[in-house]
Amino acid sequence: MNTPSQYDCPVLTNQILATDLDGTLIPLSDNPQNTADLPQLAAQLQSHHVTLIFITGRHFASAQSAIKQHQLPQPDWLICDVGTSIFHRQPDGALQTVDAYADHLGEIVAKMPIDELKQHLSTIDGLRLQESEKQGPFKLSYYADAAQLDPLVEQIRKQLSQTAAPYSIIHSVDPFNGDGLIDLLPSGVSKAHALAWWVEQNDLHQDAIVFAGDSGNDLAALTAGYRAIVVGNADRAVAQQAYAAHRAAGWENRLYLATHPATSGVREGCRWFGLVDREEALPQKLGATPIGDQSTHFRVWAPDRSRVEVEVDNGQTTITHALQLDETGYFTGIVPEAAANARYQYRLDGGSVRPDPASRYQPEGVHGPSQIINPRAFPWTDQNWPGVDKRDLVIYELHIGAFTQAGDFQAATAQLPELSALGVTAVEVMPVAQTPGQWNWGYDGVNLFAVRNTYGAPDDFKHFIDACHAAGMAVILDVVYNHVGPEGNYLTEFGPYASTKHHTPWGDAFNYDEPGSGPVRQFVIDNALFWLQEYHLDGLRLDAAHFIKDDSRPAIVDELRRDVSRFAETVNRTIHLIAETNVFDQESLNDQVDRLAFDGVWCDCLMHAIYAHALPDLRIAHREYLAGDLAEALQHGFVYFGRDEKRIEASQRQDLSRNAQGKSYIESFIIGLQTHDSVGNHPQGQRIHQLTSKAFQKAAAALTLLYPGIPIIFMGEEFAIDAPFPFFVDFEDATLKQAVDSGRAREFPQHVWGDFLLPSQSDTFYQAKHDVPDRRDEEMFAWYRDLIALRKQGLADGWLSADRMTAGYDPQADIFFLRFRQDSATEIIVQTRLTGPSKSPGEAVTIPTEGTVLLSSAELPQTDDKNITLHPNQVVISKN
Incomplete structure (x- = not known):
């Protein structure tokens, strides 16, 4: 590789690559792509006349050996010995010490040369001098037992302080043999210091330098203001610190986080900064x-x-x-x-x-x-995140704007430890796509690839997701592919994005099935894959999937499922695709030709049956639920069936269960006690404890959190907060505001709307903020935490499954129950009495129990050894 032309006298150019060696330019031993990329990178650096500087912690002889062993290109300059020596290549190819730099270091240590420092440290037991070739006129290096490294470093620091020695100390553990390593350097001197001196001596601007590194020893140079490459194998903490420093300094486009490791990452970064040829293939992304x-x-x-x-x-x-x-x-x-x-x-x-x-x-x-957003700018730390299996999902639904007082991604991130303590394993975020105005539920999105500007920048959402993964929680995003919002929708000015034959109540339907609609379909599929790929999301929830109108075959929903499934096969984390169907749509859960099953569907029947049992006069759904539906909903998981939302009889539900060979379909139902719709469809946005009681909520929560479906908790439910969550929306178009306000009142005419806050009023949004400490019921939080913990134990022990469950209603005792068969002799029994405000609370009843009470939502008066008293709106979970 060392051709004669490489030994011409080096000329400083305006393109300079300064790179670390180990872990950066030197190929990794187990990476053949690194080995293949090295000669190509070397040739391109030479053809583009790039000045090359090696910056390494190795001593000079070791650096020379590495250049020869790995056939690295010959550098024009070599900074080695952890920044205590600089060499310049001569016309004959030899590297010669830069005396001016040695003089500079000599001035720093003039009052205590290195030999004098060695004498001061000779009294410290446990220090072993490294080999002579690893020492230098401005570097003193020791070995130490790794177990004694920190105490020895502390002794050295005290000695340096007592003698006012002009030296600093760096230490580490050798990753290859476990030795403790200690280096004493002139105060303030490092690889970054040497490079800065070299830049100043050559009267260069920082923009002329591209620095590549991988470790903490490179961090100072990575954050010194140069254009910087962090190779893909770098510790994520290094990438995060470099990112934070560049962001804090306001530097734009000076940091490149390579996806490939070592040599390949350097080549990747050099392409990005234009030091070498770029890829010929152009991106096909929109x-x-x-x-x-x-x-x-x-x-x-x-x-x-x-x-x-x-x-x-x-x-x-x-x-x-x-x-x-x-x-x-x-x-x-x-x-x-x-x-x-x-x-x-x-x-x-x-x-x-x-x-x-x-x-x-x-x-x-x-x-x-x-x-313009650089999708590679964020320093992800979730490379080993495996996702969450469907059976382990405990979903927490939240609205970014109302979840905190600040209403943005950063504030939401700060609340994650609380969700983790609750036992949540997945966060479902209501739509974040850009909508008009200052507040919105999120379903009026018009820029489907853009996060809402009031929530923060794209990197802020990525940080939220990364933090969720670090806390063990998946993130599922609510996306809207049935319509586009009415304001700011400029799609039709570009092309036939809107359907001329399908319509929705909320805005233009997408054109999925008319001539020339292929790019529209691709637009939506690209959007779904974009969120999963660039934002590392763990799943998507398709809003109102039954309103995604498409008469072609395969339908867009089927293509979407297919492509998401293909994407899932390329990543190492579990991906969930969920459809909001509101009822049991069996086709959505069955694999068929040209289509794949959804991982889950929102099935609201159990939730609405609970409402109907307690509040028979309340209407918060377009379907009618009766007070007697709860027992059937518990037994079968649903009351309504199919795309046409047909109410079916109990015998038909039995037949469907037999045809499905059991009740395992229930385990794909997303089931909650409350959702944004159930709360928001109430005229005042009231929550279930406000409509009934906190005791009722506790008793009912046991039925949903211990049901074999996938539980979902709506934000604030765990604290029984009083903050309402009414429907809110803002438009800059006054006509649209008025239309939405009046349309909302017509949507549920059975309610007396009176003087309730209108969707477009600011108070409607600001009253929905849920994180107010004095509104929190800590006892409710503890109850939810305990139910979730029991659920996880039930999954681990195997009894919490649909096929082991029987459910129903005991009219004589007025008790709804879930029974789970753990083994031939043991059952887990959930027994609850639900009494809404429209009913007489009735008397307490005595129920037999011969086993252990696992949980009770209220104090348990024991009547005798085998019986306990169950009051209205109380639940007891026992192991018999």
């Missing part, structure tokens, strides 16, 4: 995709337009670039002056300017410009 630190590829589908230009505001000037139209209606192009975080818009046929249909961020809302 929207703005950065392909380098200063250039972006744009792609938009606009078959109804003859000309599309992208206008990029880079903070100082606006650049207009014409995109090229292909035969399929896509406009594409690369803009060299467009860097990540710049804002842009599309000008259509020389007229109106519009945000990108696939915008990743709308910092000024739905009518403003889009922002």
